[in-house]
Amino acid sequence: MALIGKIVLFIVGAFVFQVALSGFSRKVIARIQKRRGPVFWQNFYDIGKLFFKKTSISHGFIFDFGVWMAFGGTVATLLFVPVGPYSVFPGQTNFIVIIYLLAIGSLGMAMSAVGSANPFASIGISRALTQMFGYDVPFALTVVIMIYVHRTSQVAKLAAVQSDIGWHLWVMPLSALVAFIALMAMLGKKPFDTPIAPAEIASGPLVEYSGKYLGMLMVQHEFATFVEVGLFVNLFLGGGSTLLIYLVKYIIVYLLTVIISALMARFRVEQTVAFFWKWPLVLVFIQALIIIGIGIR
Amino acid sequence: MDSRTMWEKVKDITRGHSLWMLYYCTGCGAIELPPTMTSRFDMERFGIGPMATPRQADILLVTGYLSTKTLRRVIYTYEQMQSPKWLVGFGSCTLNGGIYHDSYATINQLDQYLPVDLYLAGCMPRPEVIIKGFKQLMEMIKTGEADGWKQYQDNREWYRKNQKKALGDLLYTTR
Ligand code: SF4
Numbered sequence A: 001m002a003l004i005g006k007i008v009l010f011i012v013g014a015f016v017f018q019v020a021l022s023g024f025s026r027k028v029i030a031r032i033q034k035r036r037g038p039v040f041w042q043n044f045y046d047i048g049k050l051f052f053k054k055t056s057i058s059h060g061f062i063f064d065f066g067v068w069m070a071f072g073g074t075v076a077t078l079l080f081v082p083v084g085p086y087s088v089f090p091g092q093t094n095f096i097v098i099i100y101l102l103a104i105g106s107l108g109m110a111m112s113a114v115g116s117a118n119p120f121a122s123i124g125i126s127r128a129l130t131q132m133f134g135y136d137v138p139f140a141l142t143v144v145i146m147i148y149v150h151r152t153s154q155v156a157k158l159a160a161v162q163s164d165i166g167w168h169l170w171v172m173p174l175s176a177l178v179a180f181i182a183l184m185a186m187l188g189k190k191p192f193d194t195p196i197a198p199a200e201i202a203s204g205p206l207v208e209y210s211g212k213y214l215g216m217l218m219v220q221h222e223f224a225t226f227v228e229v230g231l232f233v234n235l236f237l238g239g240g241s242t243l244l245i246y247l248v249k250y251i252i253v254y255l256l257t258v259i260i261s262a263l264m265a266r267f268r269v270e271q272t273v274a275f276f277w278k279w280p281l282v283l284v285f286i287q288a289l290i291i292i293g294i295g296i297r
Numbered sequence B: 001m002d003s004r005t006m007w008e009k010v011k012d013i014t015r016g017h018s019l020w021m022l023y024y025c026t027g028c029g030a031i032e033l034p035p036t037m038t039s040r041f042d043m044e045r046f047g048i049g050p051m052a053t054p055r056q057a058d059i060l061l062v063t064g065y066l067s068t069k070t071l072r073r074v075i076y077t078y079e080q081m082q083s084p085k086w087l088v089g090f091g092s093c094t095l096n097g098g099i100y101h102d103s104y105a106t107i108n109q110l111d112q113y114l115p116v117d118l119y120l121a122g123c124m125p126r127p128e129v130i131i132k133g134f135k136q137l138m139e140m141i142k143t144g145e146a147d148g149w150k151q152y153q154d155n156r157e158w159y160r161k162n163q164k165k166a167l168g169d170l171l172y173t174t175r
Helices: A002-032 A042-051 A061-078 A095-115 A119-150 A155-165 A173-187 A204-208 A211-236 A243-262 A269-294 B006-017 B028-037 B068-080 B091-096 B127-142 B148-154 B156-172
Strands: B019-024 B048-050 B059-063 B086-090 B118-120
Touching: A002 A042, A002 A061, A002 A211, A002 A243, A042 A211, A042 B006, A061 A095, A061 A211, A095 A119, A095 A155, A095 A204, A095 A211, A119 A155, A119 A173, A119 A204, A119 A211, A119 A269, A155 A211, A173 A211, A173 A243, A173 A269, A211 A243, B006 B127, B019 B068, B019 B127, B028 B059, B028 B127, B059 B068, B068 B156, B086 B091, B086 B127, B086 B148, B091 B118, B118 B127, B148 B156
Parallel strands: B019 B048, B019 B059, B059 B086, B086 B118
Antiparallel strands: none
């Protein structure tokens, strides 16, 4: 019973926090563009409105199932990410598990979007998966270095060791830079927003979703954001000894991605992949050589 | 007399605060939309924003004159949207034909073919009018007054008859 209570509290807390924050980030973007922007609870209205639609069209079983798979997969991932000193299953925060479960979200969405048989959705999905090829290799390598050095793949432990040796941001700065760029691509922020690209392929995978389906995918995206930014905070900024410190770090990282994305234009998808396999990959290899060569003091 | 339950009122207020629009740029009226959306008039502060596809949108803007050929596309688009949905007619061309009132190729009154919830008069309506109109539409949604989509369901026969009259058998072909 206590476990279920904990899970529900965790999910609701993550939802409220992340949706409010992404509403606030709209305000930040608006200020950058010299506008006023919506109120910070605007995203609650948007999601509520979508769930209150009277009709939402379905395009068959695969379409429905994929949405649930994406949603379920992402919520499951959420439970394995340590938030400050808290985690739902203490000692069960393996990085490999998180990455595997996170992929279920993307794959469910791919399946569902292809089920809608809209060509724009297929283009969007193929772009999203191509882009994933690009950023996953450098990002995984940054974490492999860490796992190699500390001989553990528990995210909570990787976060905890940083109180002894200093943040990984300082210990392995090149890795941190690469991981941050990869984070922007994971979140689909500009310049890496080819999969969505509203003006180009009519919002890509989301093209056929309406009402409740779109609402669920929006919530799913918020949860995925919570996981991905959370990973960065845990791996490079030392997690948090209290919840408040963790959330402050989280807000700073998230707003940084938002601000950078507000100033950028969009890469084409092959440019994205070429970029990731050129600069970040080289940087992460240099970092690996440094770490293996001189170790961490 | 308001017959809505408490829960329905909450729903309507939520809907009224978040309008995603799809603009069908048929005529010259669309040129006043970019300033309305960007920094000068900033439509987003009311929760109104552009959306990419009819499935995601709540309001359809028909910005200007409609030739019979585009009317067919507008009907398809409107029917692809998910209810509750609203339709806004921009400028005198949708209202009574405007300066194209005697053209052989355009329709004169949009509300003969689709249920219009709000008209914005003017040739073309300025951003101030657009914002004022949208504020009014939001009020109407919150009070449950704007129910064009219900009218369209209830009076389907009548709308179909008018659509057929303008388009003939072309209504259902994809040419
Ligand atoms: S009302 Fe005026 S501005 Fe609008 S489409 Fe007609 S002629 Fe153009």
